């Protein structure tokens with residue numbers, strides 16, 4: 217079974233092999249989290265030219281391209297190449313996502329909804345990526361754009377509570393109350409903590 221984790225990828229070298237639809241989706245994900253990637257393929261679909269933070273390398277896969285990478289995505293349409301990439305990465309202890317083989321992947325990519333620092337992710341252990349997508353779309357409706365501000369504000373107020381109250385039980389009780397509020401009520405409640413903090 218796959219274990220859920222949120223990775224800090226600063227200073228991690230990421231290389232994607234392949235320049236088609238699937239490689240593009242994986243690159244766009246990295247881009248949404250401000251991560252830079254190198255992408256190697258003999259040809260790229262046009263969408264790649266719109267991406268920020270990608271370095272395109274027009275070539276077929278060679279080991280040298282992933283030798284120094286810590287995280288690799290094997291996203292060609294050639295099963296033999298994808299498998300070779302997967303095996304090389306296992307041998308050299310790299311994180312690898314092989315897009316046509318969950319068993320050769322030591323990590324997979326979930327569907328996700330990102331609202332500022334709120335991150336909801338869904339995976340099915342490779343059983344049904346389409347179900348992940350469907351659930352993601354349901355979550356997008358329930359957790360709309362307003363959650364970005366909501367979570368930001370919860371973070372700010374929580375920090376104030378931690379600074380102002382020593383007793384962990386009191387902190388917990390206050391924070392429990394905060395998450396019952398909607399955005400407008402939270403803004404109102406938050407002001408109290410802000411003025412007390414000044």
Ligand SMILES: C[C@@]1(CC(=O)O)c2cc3[nH]c(cc4nc(cc5[nH]c(cc(n2)[C@H]1CCC(=O)O)[C@@](C)(CC(=O)O)[C@@H]5CCC(=O)O)C(CC(=O)O)=C4CCC(=O)O)c(CCC(=O)O)c3CC(=O)O
Nearest residue numbers: 316318324325326327339340341342344345346348349352
């Ligand atoms: C194991 C995994 C490895 C990985 O890529 O990380 C994997 C593997 C494979 N996907 C395949 C097919 C499709 N994948 C999608 C879509 C997504 N696939 C994603 C993740 C994952 N896909 C990982 C498991 C995630 C989980 O556990 O749920 C998502 C969630 C995230 C993302 O890619 O960004 C993204 C939705 C993003 C969103 O919109 O929210 C669609 C639907 C579509 O494109 O509309 C289809 C066609 C319909 C279908 O098959 O369901 C095939 C068969 C290819 C073939 O037929 O040959 C394989 C290979 C295999 O199964 O062996």
Ligand SMILES: NC(=O)C1=CN([C@@H]2O[C@H](COP(=O)(O)OP(=O)(O)OC[C@H]3O[C@@H](n4cnc5c(N)ncnc54)[C@H](O)[C@@H]3O)[C@@H](O)[C@H]2O)C=CC1
Nearest residue numbers: 234235236237238239256257258259276277292293315316
């Ligand atoms: N994990 C996932 O979410 C999904 C995975 N897939 C799998 O992903 C594979 C790729 O799908 P698409 O991107 O739609 O295919 P595609 O045909 O759009 O793109 C394939 C890309 O691989 C590149 N390529 C081929 N040989 C290469 C090599 N030796 N070195 C470097 N690049 C090479 C091609 O230039 C092309 O850019 C499919 O074969 C399918 O099995 C398909 C759908 C979803």
